[in-house]
Amino acid sequence: MRRSVLTALAVVVSVLSPIQASARAEDPPVTSASVTLAADAKDVATGTKVTLTGTLRGETAEGATVDLTGREVVIREVDRRDEELTAVTDAKGVFTKVVTPHTTTYWEAAFTLGAKEYTSRPVGVRVLDGTLLFDFAVAHDARRQVTASARFKLSTDPGPGGADSAVQLQFSPDGKEPWRTAQTLRPDHEGRLATSFRQSTPGWWRMYFPGTKNYAPATTKVIKAWRWSTSITGLKVTPRKLKVGKKITVTGVLKRFTAKSRKKTVPFAGRKVTVIFKCLKGAAWYTAVSGRTSKKGTFTLKPKTWCDANYQVVFDGSADTFRAYSKSVKIDTKGKPLL
Known part of the structure; x- marks a missing residue:
């Protein structure tokens, strides 16, 4: 029984030995090392995470530079070597560590090869006031x-x-x-x-x-x-010449853009539109008459004339639309102005 156990152990050793030798063959011996370290930000606010990234490379006896993989690198504050962080290099000899500085801090990376320690140049991150x-x-x-x-x-x-x-x-x-x-x-x-x-x-x-x-x-x-644009189109005013005090007929269409119709306007139904006017010899605008648009956005309004004036139709906008004005139309009246 004892001989069987020893025989089994010998087989295990003979199987494992080539694997260990192969691992050493993939990781050539180096005589020296170099370490770099960089931060992804130089100035940050308090509590901001900073990523420190570095590389670890070695030099063989033949002078070749190789990436050192699977090696542990120490990252520490330059002024506080009692607290250390560690990172392990990947297949390309690169290592990373995320830190959260609360004051301006300088870090360095260190790697020990034999009895000698190799360090990177210090990299600083300045923490700004909030x-x-x-x-x-x-x-x-x-x-x-x-x-x-x-x-x-x-x-x-x-x-x-x-x-x-x-x-x-x-x-x-x-x-x-x-x-x-x-x-x-x-x-x-x-x-x-x-x-x-x-x-x-x-x-x-x-x-x-x-x-x-x-x-x-x-x-x-x-x-x-956000608000959608609106427009008053197809404005018609008749007649253009009439006795003062008589009514004119103003027609047109109120349209708007919507989320479903961003490139083409659609009728804007049930909205209040108002005819306003300004006498040619005056500076003030007056409200003449108001009404609501139909299901197709059309309106027909019949304001009274007061003087020779320019007439316009205005829509004051809604919760999600802008105001709109029509073009201005001149109306000539006969008789003594009422304003």
Whole structure:
């Protein structure tokens, strides 16, 4: 029985020995080593993850450079060697480690070959002071007026002279890159940001602080402020000449774009449209008469005439559409003006 066990062990040893020899043959002996280390960011905000990547290579007695695979590399802070991280090289001699610095830190990678330690050049990551950009709100009303606001705060006192706190209000027609800067704003003494201006194109909005040499960048959430365009077409006004005080007939069609019809307008039913006019010798616009569009978006309105005037039809917009104006039509009247 004892002889059988010894025989079995001998067989196992004879089987394993060629495998071990083969492993050594794939990993040629080296006389020296070199280590590199790099970070995927140089300046980050507190709590941001940073990936450290490096390579480990060795030099054989014949002077050939080879990748050292499956080797353990130590990663440590230059000023704190008591705390070490480890990483193992892959098939190309590359190793990685994800770290989360909370203060400006310098790291180095080290590999020991025999009694000698080989280290990389230190790589530093600077942790910037934090920036808060919050309470962002934006609206795009029916008259194409954009109103935006937010709050801005630095995590530390910037000291004498303050910091460059220029914040960009950015726009994108589809919510994707590239973002266009619509306005550059500066916070008031309480950190409030606010602006209002006209823009015809709807889309997505955000505020962005690009950061400074001491403060980290910051971006608000993205807000979609969308409205569809509308139009008043086929306007007809009859008669063009008549006695003052008589009524004219105004007809046309109100149309709009929708999510299902982005390239072609469709009738806009059940919407209020209004005829307005301005006397040729006056500056004020007056409301003449209002009505609602039919299922096909058509309307027929019969306003009274008051003077020689230019007439228009206006739609004030809805919850998801912009305002629309028709073309202007001149009407001549006979008799003494009533205005």
